[in-house]
Amino acid sequence: MSVISLRLKDKETKRIDELSKTENRDRSSVARELLDYGWTFLMISRYREGKISLEILSKKLDLSMSEAIDLLAEYGVESTVTYEDYLNGFEFTLG
Amino acid sequence: MELVFDASTLILLARTTLLRDVTEFTQVQIPTVVEQECLAKNSFDAALIKQLIQERRVAVQAEIGESGVKKLIEDFRIGNGEASAIWLARTKELPLALDDGQAIKVCKALGLQFVTAIHILLVLVSHGRLSKEIAAEKLKALSHIGRYTKKIIEDAEQRLRE
Numbered sequence: 001m002s003v004i005s006l007r008l009k010d011k012e013t014k015r016i017d018e019l020s021k022t023e024n025r026d027r028s029s030v031a032r033e034l035l036d037y038g039w040t041f042l043m044i045s046r047y048r049e050g051k052i053s054l055e056i057l058s059k060k061l062d063l064s065m066s067e068a069i070d071l072l073a074e075y076g077v078e079s080t081v082t083y084e085d086y087l088n089g090f091e092f093t094l095g
Numbered sequence: 096m097e098l099v100f101d102a103s104t105l106i107l108l109a110r111t112t113l114l115r116d117v118t119e120f121t122q123v124q125i126p127t128v129v130e131q132e133c134l135a136k137n138s139f140d141a142a143l144i145k146q147l148i149q150e151r152r153v154a155v156q157a158e159i160g161e162s163g164v165k166k167l168i169e170d171f172r173i174g175n176g177e178a179s180a181i182w183l184a185r186t187k188e189l190p191l192a193l194d195d196g197q198a199i200k201v202c203k204a205l206g207l208q209f210v211t212a213i214h215i216l217l218v219l220v221s222h223g224r225l226s227k228e229i230a231a232e233k234l235k236a237l238s239h240i241g242r243y244t245k246k247i248i249e250d251a252e253q254r255l256r257e
Contacts, residue, residue, distance in 0.1 A: 053197035054103050055132070055174025064135040065102045065176075066110075072242055079242040080196025081211055086247045092190050092208040093218050 044072070050080050097122040098210070099187065101180035102132040103194040105153075107212040109133075109140035111236045116224055117215055118152035124189070126179035130155045156183055171201045181207065194241060212237055213251050220255065227255050 008016075019030045040061060047057040058068035098121050105125065108114040117123065125133075133144045147153045159179050163186075167178035177198040184191040190208035192215060193199060202209040210218075216233055219225040225233070234255065238248045 050196055050200075053173045053177055054195045055101075055177050056172070056197075058132075059174065064138070064141075065132050066106050066138050066140050067136065069103070069106060069110075069240055073240050077242060078244055079194065079247075081194055081199060081243065081247070082196060083244060083246045083250075085196065085199045085209075086211065086213065086243075086250070088203070089210045089214045092210055093214045 040071075044075060044077055047072070047080065048077055054080075096120065097124065097187075097189050099124045099126075099180050099184040099189050099191045100129065100153075101125075101191065101193040101195070101198060102129050102176050103198075104192040104210075104212045104215070105129065105133055105144060106140045107194055107237060107241050108215065109143045110240055111212075111216075111233050112143075113212075113216065113219065113225075113233060114143060114147060115152070116219055118147055120222060120224065121215075123147075123153045124156055124183065124187070125153060126159050126176070126183050127155055127157050128159075128179045129176045132176045159183055160186065167201065171197075171204070173198055173201060177201075181205070211243075212241055213243060213247065217251065217254055230255055 016027050016031050016034070020027045023030065043052070043057055043060045046052045047054065052060070054068060055065065058065050061068060063071065100123055105114065108117055130148065134141045144153065148155060159182055163182045164175065164178045167173065167181055168175060177193070177195065180191060180193065181198065181201055184207055185205060190210060191202060192210050194211050199209055216230055216237065220227060220230045231252070234248065234251055237243070
């Protein structure tokens with residue numbers, strides 16, 4: 001593990017302290033976990049906004065595609081396939 | 096019928112145990128990188144896909160134009176598996192089965208025909224390979240793991256009732 005220095009806002013430090021106290025864990029492990037959650041949230045947001053594909057999402061989160069699909073289902077994140085895409089798909093199946 | 100698949104649709108159809116039925120009337124083709132993505136970790140869908148590859152019901156295409164795939168990744172910011180599947184479909188002039196909005200945008204840009212797992216489910220019904228009752232249950236499962244919008248699911252339900 002590497003060591004970095006960060007300037008945190010008071011409210012961020014308070015959150016780390018609060019979590020550290022309630023979960024009886026050291027501040028470093030709590031901060032790492034929050035970073036991890038933040039990364040996951042950010043990547044899911046990018047996926048939901050159509051900025052990254054499912055495969056890119058799975059790679060960014062170190063998950064298999066199957067696990068990424070499970071994660072999205074668990075968080076209730078809708079598919080990025082639009083109704084228009086769906087209707088376009090019938091051009092082949094009906095054609 | 097021949098179809099190229101990317102990992103998303105292959106996994107959804109494997110999860111809903113529809114993939115074997117699909118391989119009975121469709122020649123399924125995937126690039127090597129999609130095979131690797133699907134078999135990356137032990138899971139039910141990975142085991143089923145592996146079995147179907149061994150039975151040669153799913154054909155793995157090793158030879159894909161690397162430069163074309165690389166360009167798709169750079170131009171459209173999609174993954175290697177998605178780009179490889181799109182490139183394979185484009186090269187072989189085959190439609191593509193995929194369940195990712197970003198990759199579908201690429202298909203539209205390139206003028207490729209595409210379908211999703213829901214279309215394949217509806218085709219299984221229209222070909223008499225799946226009863227409407229079973230299809231309705233499969234659609235519920237697909238709606239959960241495929242996370243389709245309410246509008247898509249309602250439309251598919253309506254088509255199943257027709």
